[in-house]
Amino acid sequence: MTTTPQPSPDQALFEPDGHLSEIALTSIADGELAELVGDATKAPSMALTHLERCERCSHRLGEAALLSMTATDLVPAGAAFALAPAAEEAPRVPEGQKTRRPVPVAAIAAATVTAVLTAGPSLIDAMRGLHATITEGIAMAPFLGRLMLALVRAPWGQGPVALAAKVVSALVLVMIGLRVARATPRPGSLQEGGVWEECEDGWSDRVLVGSGRLGGGARRGGAGSRRRARGGTTRRGLERRRSGGVARPRQPPSRRGREAPR
Amino acid sequence: MLQTVMPRSERGGAALVASLPAPGGGVGFRQQTAALHPVVRAVVACVLGERTDHPDVEDCTHEVLRRALEGASRLRAGEPLRPWVLGIARHVAVDARRRRRRERPMDASAAVDGDESESWIDRLVDPSPAPDERAAGAERARRIGAALEGLAAPQREAMLLFHVEGVGYQRIAEKLGVPMGTVATWLSRGRRSLADALAEAAPPKARRP
Secondary structure, eight states, rough: OOOOOOOHHHHHHHHHTTOOOOOHHHHHHOOHHHHHHHHSSHHHHHHHHHHHOHHHHHHHHHHHHHHHHHHHHHHHHHHHHHHGGGGGSSOOOGGGGGOOOOOHHHHHHHHHHHHHHHHHHHHOOOHHHHHHHHHHHHHHHHHHHHHHHHHHHHGSHHHHHHHHHHHHHHHHHHHHHHHHHHHSOOOOOOTTTTTEEETTTTTEEEEETTTTTSSOOOOOOOHHHHHHHHTTHHHHHHHHHHSOOOOOOOOOOHHHHHHOOO | GGGGOOHHHHHHHHHHTTOOOOOOOOOHHHHHHHHHHHHHHHHHHHHHHHOOOSHHHHHHHHHHHHHHHGGGGGTTOOHHHHHHHHHHHHHHHHHHHHHHHHHHHHHHHHHHHOOOOOOOOHHHHHHOHHHHHHHHHHHHHHHHHHHHHOOHHHHHHHHHHTTTTTTOHHHHHHHHHOOHHHHHHHHHHHHHHHHHHHHHHSSSSSSOO
């Protein structure tokens, strides 16, 4: 029966050319030489004696020690990446598709078919009576015109009261229109992931910024909002546009107010 | 420990340490520090790129041992001595290397211009990240992670046990069922792989001076 002979400590620590082996240098660099070959033999002593006089082995020992230190510095961070589950890295969705929802084609088609089936007879009747309706409308037009003229010329339709009522009604209509316009979602709005960010003029004056697009407007009518209303010419807005939507760091308002002009 | 098996080295280190004042640490601490003299000197010589008997290497080695002895009180209980002292050695040697470059700017610039094959040691001696490297820290960690994943499973296990959990050769060998020499070989080659990954991560000329 033959067995593979275990290398002696001399064979493990020294290469055939007499220099220290990779095992010896690594274990010395890690402080594990005594553990590796034991204190009882003379091999460790011989290895360290060789180190004293061999420049090449001493340089390789320095390399091994530096590698060991660097690995100790870097391996924990790398291990976090290596051992992290691959599922954490979800595929990136293109920017344009993040807020786009699929069109419910089936639902629209079903609703259309249902509407046509249920309202079809009524539409056919309406088409049949369309000519008579138009004729009746034309016949009633002079009467309706005279009625409107009479209403305008009525005593309560003239004078300062009537003028005030017209102005107030016009203002109400304008405000309702503005309200409807502001309620309409826009790209970069809060509903679509936009964020409020203070503009250059003050902490109370904010601008809505969403995905690199300068949009929205200030709720309060500061100087910055007025400039933006004329085309978004605030310094911060221009810088953001130049830098592709990345705003520069801000200073607290107390410091900004005290800054000396440069 | 190592000092029990290093007659000449220990004598050299012990003589050097004995010449230093001893504001902190006991006799055992001084002996352990003296036992690290060969490794400290090798690290300093490697960083400086000089022979071990160069005066700058001797000065730096002396400075490392002096700082270790004077700062013995800063070593926390249970903290291993070897990495701490070798960290001081790396710091002192890198400082000396920078100082030499400042004192010899023409030589340094000529060396930088003419050095087409930058050694991996230049990338490893100073682990503190430069400003540009801080931004690339995640990328570097990812590359190190990829290099670790590229290792064979037992070799990666040995690397993690030694460098993350601080397990010694003997316990790693017992756990993985291999001789301790194999553990040493795995660690050495695994570190080389990491160094190669690190060298690929950093462009050669975009380094600090």
